[in-house]
Amino acid sequence: MESAKGLFRPLDSRARLVTVFFWCYVAISAVAILALVAALMIGVNVYSDVTVPVEDTPPGVAALLLSGIALILYAIIYIICIVVFLMWLYRARGNLPALGVTGARWSPGWSIAWWFIPIMSLFRPYQVVKETWQASDPATSPGWRRDVPPAIFGWWWGLFLVDSIGSNVTERMSTRMGGTPSFDTVVTFTFVDVAVLIIGIGSALCAMRIVQDISARQTQRYQVGAF
Numbered sequence: 021m022e023s024a025k026g027l028f029r030p031l032d033s034r035a036r037l038v039t040v041f042f043w044c045y046v047a048i049s050a051v052a053i054l055a056l057v058a059a060l061m062i063g064v065n066v067y068s069d070v071t072v073p074v075e076d077t078p079p080g081v082a083a084l085l086l087s088g089i090a091l092i093l094y095a096i097i098y099i100i101c102i103v104v105f106l107m108w109l110y111r112a113r114g115n116l117p118a119l120g121v122t123g124a125r126w127s128p129g130w131s132i133a134w135w136f137i138p139i140m141s142l143f144r145p146y147q148v149v150k151e152t153w154q155a156s157d158p159a160t161s162p163g164w165r166r167d168v169p170p171a172i173f174g175w176w177w178g179l180f181l182v183d184s185i186g187s188n189v190t191e192r193m194s195t196r197m198g199g200t201p202s203f204d205t206v207v208t209f210t211f212v213d214v215a216v217l218i219i220g221i222g223s224a225l226c227a228m229r230i231v232q233d234i235s236a237r238q239t240q241r242y243q244v245g246a247f
Contacts, residue, residue: 027115027117027118028115028118028119028238028242029111029114029115029118030239031108031111031112031115031234031235031238031239032235032239034104034107034108034111035108035231035232035235037104037107037108038101038104038105038108038227038228038231039228039231039232041097041100041101041104042101042105042224042225042227042228043228044097044100044101045094045097045098045101045220045221045224046221046224046225048090048093048094048097049094049217049218049220049221049224050221051086051090051093052087052090052091052094052217053214053217053218054086055083055086055087055090056087056210056213056214056217057210057214058083058086059083059084059087059210060206060207060210062079062080062083063080064080064083064084064087065206066083066084066087067205067206067209101224105227105231106132106135108231108235109131109132109148109149109152110128110129110131110132111128112152112156112234112235112238113126113127113128113131113148113152114128115156115238116152116155116156118242119155119156119238119241119242121155121156124151124155125147125151126148126151131145131148131152134148142181146173146177149173149230149234150169150173151165152234153167153169153173153230153233153234153237154167154169156234156237156238156241157237157241158237158240158241158244170233172226172229172230173226173230175222175226176223176226176227176230179219179220179222179223179226180223180227182216182219183216183219183220183223186212186215186216186219187216187220190209190212190213190216
């Protein structure tokens with residue numbers, strides 16, 4: 021057991037990174053929502069390259085600037101969130117043998133690879149995270165695979181899928197729209213984008229809770245030597 025314990029690497033630092041950048045994601049998503057709503061109320065069309073008179077006014081310029089900055093920061097922070105989460109997951113999976121877990125279905129490498137494989141990425145990453153939670157139980161038993169994770173796991177994955185699919189759909193629709201869309205179309209796009217951003221916030225909040233839960237479970241398992 022001592023040799024196994026020597027291989028254990030605490031998740032605290034990587035869990036903190038996830039928390040910090042996911043909160044940044046929540047914050048910039050909230051800013052993006054405000055920017056989209058403000059632009060709609062002012063009459064600025066953020067979905068068109070065609071300049072309208074209102075965009076030359078101070079409120080119009082401010083709305084466009086805020087929307088542009090929010091979009092750039094959103095993209096950067098989103099990528100960072102993906103990186104830090106996968107870094108955390110890789111270490112969490114790597115800790116399982118050190119915690120005495122045998123029979124884990126996926127190696128740390130495959131636990132990351134599944135996120136980028138079409139079709140499989142729709143369900144396998146959820147199974148990986150769920151198994152990580154199950155195997156990290158401080159009071160583990162031979163039947164740990166039968167442990168049912170909290171409902172927040174289902175909420176996290178459901179919201180994540182809706183967020184990912186919704187983002188792809190809105191991006192493709194806005195690209196194909198072209199020209200100057202009607203006001204009704206702008207309202208619809210704004211509503212959908214805001215909804216997707218809210219769903220993304222919900223997914224991020226659930227993910228942070230899951231990361232904290234699994235990190236705490238692994239630390240407790242290591243401390244009590246439940247293996």
